[in-house]
Amino acid sequence: MGKYLMLWEMDNARTPVDPKERGAQTQLLVAMVNQDMQKGKLKDWGAFVGEMNGYAVAEGTEVEIGNMMQQYIPFVIFKTRAVASVSQVDEIVKVLLG
Secondary structure: OEEEEEEEEEOHHHOOOOHHHHHHHHHHHHHHHHHHHHOOOEEEEEEOOOOOEEEEEEEEOHHHHHHHHHOOOOOEEEEEEEEOOHHHHHHHHHHHHO
């Protein structure tokens, strides 16, 4: 099972201009995030203050993470990176040192 950093951004072309409509859309997406947090799919999630983007941390297989992300598309655009823990990086360094 891998750990993934997902940088997310709301698709401005699909984001309502009207504040009430935008709030309703965002409320729905935040409810989905809360469900994914309760299910343990997402380990951490946050929004950058004053922006329509942020980050999430998820753990799972590539298929599990891909399936989870599909529920947010096309309203959210993701850049996803697999991340290594400090112990994994330590193992990589040990190989370098022989």
